[in-house]
Amino acid sequence: MIKDIRSYKLCYEGISDERDALAIKGLAEHPMEIVVTEIETSDGYLGYGESLAYGCSDAVQATLEKILKPLLLGEDEELIGHLWEKMYKATLRFGRRGIVIAGISGVDIALWDLMGKKTKKPIYKLLGGSKKRVKAYITGGYYSDKKDIDKLREEEAYYVKNGFKGIKVKIGAKSMEEDLERLKAIREVVGEDVRIAVDANNVYSYEEALEMGRKLEALNIWFFEEPIQTDYLDLSAKLALELRIPIAGYETAFTRWEFYEIMRKGAVDIVQTDAMWTGGISEMMKIGNLAKVMGYPLIPHYSAGGISLIANLHVASALGLEWIEMHLRKNDLRDKIFNKKIPIEDGHLVVPDSPGLGFTIRDEVFEKYTCK
Structure with missing residues (x-):
């Protein structure tokens, strides 16, 4: 009780x-x-x-x-x-x-x-999962007055040096030409074997997203995340049809009903959701299974504390997902909330085997x- x-x-x-x-x-x-x-x-x-x-x-x-x-x-x-x-x-x-x-x-x-x-039992086993590790891509490449191109290259090279095979870079705050130069510089330092995705955080108009998407295709970008506002599902579907680059999103949607419309309309090529705001583990599992039924890959979103990261990881294991998002920005609510560190092995998050979430909160x- x-x-x-x-x-x-x-x-x-x-x-x-x-x-x-x-x-x-x-x-x-x-x-x-x-x-x-x-x-x-x-x-x-x-x-x-x-x-x-x-x-x-x-x-x-x-x-x-x-x-x-x-x-x-x-x-x-x-x-x-x-x-x-x-x-x-x-x-x-x-x-x-x-x-x-x-x-x-x-x-x-x-x-x-x-x-x-x-x-x-750990949550992933209660959900029917068996996967012990999930590949993480690292979201970085944020804008900063202290970060020039050289600093950006150093940052992304650090992620790759630590075994991560996927990275995501923020775009949309500078001109398209400036953002493309940032991406070209990153590609030079990480090589062709590392996947590079981009995230516009919903700021483009349809016309801007279409123009930028065509430029991104020439750089062999992995996916184009949240190019326009989540409200414009029909326009996002048009983008997905017009562009070869996969459209990813929309983490800013909630519950299975919104995600059903996203998938039904073909507004994305890759589904992204997060247990901390879509309705928890229960709802994320429903969205993930719906994505399976409708033929969409799902990559869990992440941007906040350690509890939500681990909740997403259990769901990723249960659904047998290939990738999960991770940040390495300094963040005590991720790194110091638990009594032990979240284990990372060769660019993979390790799914905890202890009961429940698998971690205890620091007193x-x-x-x-x-x-x-």
Whole structure:
């Protein structure tokens, strides 16, 4: 039985001045900010989940405390699917995406962590998975006043030196010509055997994305992520038809219903989603299986704390996925939230075999990183 639910707003202040295109075009770069959900059962188990909270942690926490918690207290924590539907239906008038689904995501991940701990099995095995390692590509190449072309080349060479065979670079904040020069410089230093993807963070118009996509094709770019706003699915489908380069996205969509429309319309060639904001592990599994049915590859998105990264990794194992996204930007909410490091072997994330998520939270985390 669920005895209590607690939530914690965590912020990391050590983020550098690195920015993506969305930040430079007038919208603030999100802080490294998450909401962690802690669920306690009557028999003494604790489960942990993570919610998307890019500058909106107050609202996410309020949703957890005032709306979701009263729905869940006294319920059987093992009825994960039932509890997901209860939360989703109860928030009909104001949910469906955004902050409410972020709150549900954190609860769902925590419930799966609990289930694993109670059964003494890692989540990926509960989900039917067997894959022990998943290839990681590293997202970097952010814009910074301190990062010239030489610094950019050094950064990307570092990723490759550490065994990663895929990298992703931010585009869209500079002119197309400048971004293409950045990509050419990176290709020179990483070689032809490393996959290079790009991420425009939704800033292009359709016409700009079409023009840039054609230029990217000449550079043998792996995929073109979120070229336009997620709302314009028909235009994204036109891009996918017009361009040879695969269109990837849209991590900024929520739940299986939005992703069904994305796939039905052919708006992408590669599906990207994230357990911390699409509805948790339960919903990410549904989206992943839907992608399998409809013939789309899925690559999990990642951009926040360690809990969501590991949740995505369990799903990647369960679905037998080839790739997962990873960052190496300085981030204590990824690197210092657990009592042990997230293992990386030869460019692969190692799927944990301990119960639940497979990691325990450091005792001092909630005090040390509480948002001011």
